[in-house]
Amino acid sequence: MWLLGGERVGRYVLVKHDGKETLVEEALLKEEAHLQEVFKCNPQLIPKDDLGLGDLLVVGREAALTSGLIDLLCVDQNGQVIIVEFKKGPENTEHRRVIAQLLDYGSYVWGMSFSDFERRTLEFLNGPRCSLADLKGCRSLREAYERYWGVADQSDEEKNQEWTLFMETLSSCLSSGEFYYLIISRKIDVITKRTVDYLSSLAAFRIAAVEIDHFEQADMEIFVPRTVLSQARRVGSSSPKVRTNESEFLDCMGDDARAAFEPLLAQLQGFEETIYWGTKGFSFRIRCRGKLESILWGYPIGNGQGILQFASDYYYKEHPDLGPLLRDYASKMKEAIPKVHATNTYYDAKVPEIVHKDNIIAVIDVVTQCVEALRAL
Secondary structure (H helix, E strand, O other), rough: OOOEEEEOOOOEEEEEOOOEEEEEEOOOOOOOOHHHHHHHOOOHHHHHHHHHOEEEEEEEEEEEOOEEEEEEEEEEEEOOOOEEEEEEEOOOOOHHHHHHHHHHHHHOOOOOHHHHHHHHHHHOOOOOOOOOOOHHHOOOOOHHHHHOOOOOOOOHHHHHHHHHHHHHHHHHHHHHHEEEEEEEEEOOOOOHHHHHHHHHHOOEEEEEEEEEEEEEEEEEEEEEEEEEEOOOOOOOOOOOOOOOOHHHHHHOOOOHHHHHHHHHHHHHHHHHHHHEEOOOOOOEEEEEEEEEHHHHEEEEEOOOEEEEEEOOOHHHHHHHHHHHHHHHHHHHHHHHOOOOOEEEEEEEEEEEEOOOOOOOHHHHHHHHHHHHHHHHH
């Protein structure tokens, strides 16, 4: 139980615990790095409901970019990317540059591929800066997603649908640069508040500010976050997600990308299996031994381009009996698309840069062989 009292900088909170009462005085933050570490280990301190965010996972602290170090990089369970900058308070001479820093960092994350984001995330989760022991050893972003946000009694189909939506939203954020910018400080100065208020009023810009009340005494330290500025759009938290369809998907593509996706989608429709349309793209699923197995994904990345994606061996680790068949599928797909980009979990190929009208028939042939082989099991 906390009761606020006092009038000067040294306000107090009254902490009642185990029948004892302790007055803890407000204190200045000594180091910005300490604030970073506290929020890295406790992202629940970010008032996600006020900001229209889902549950947060920290995927980088002081993440290195060409332009500098992002204090905290997060992703929420809806796939939104959050870039966080910390300041001790107005006494920091760099305080008024915070918005320029955030935009600078955003410009370098913008255009990052899903695979690159996954690689950076895994480096952090398996490195010394990550405090989440449960995520150590993750070999894919999907594995981290399911360990951190997964629901034990979900069906495989529900898991696939949620992961597809997450992946599509994250990929869309990376390609469009529509990130959530967040300033966290003991005190936000008047000029910064006015600038954040102005930017947050713009429909295409998401930025918010959170002030921290900090209290400290002996070995006791208390952090109380307060959202002071936010006009955040909710992405999937309260409003229903609207799925796309084939027509809208193809309308996102330029002529060259459309010339590759159109015959592919026509062939997938002809299989009379499941084409699951998410908010941005699709996954192609085959029912095998009573379960739906996803073997191909496609989604837009902006500028009339798209990504065609298929899974590596590791993605199917839970189905060792399908291993030889799916390894053969992945191997043949790599032959059909020689310049495919590989990660632990997926192979990505840009459309029409890597996959185009001249090699899409070879891709369709490999997918057809895989469908026939799975149906024969």
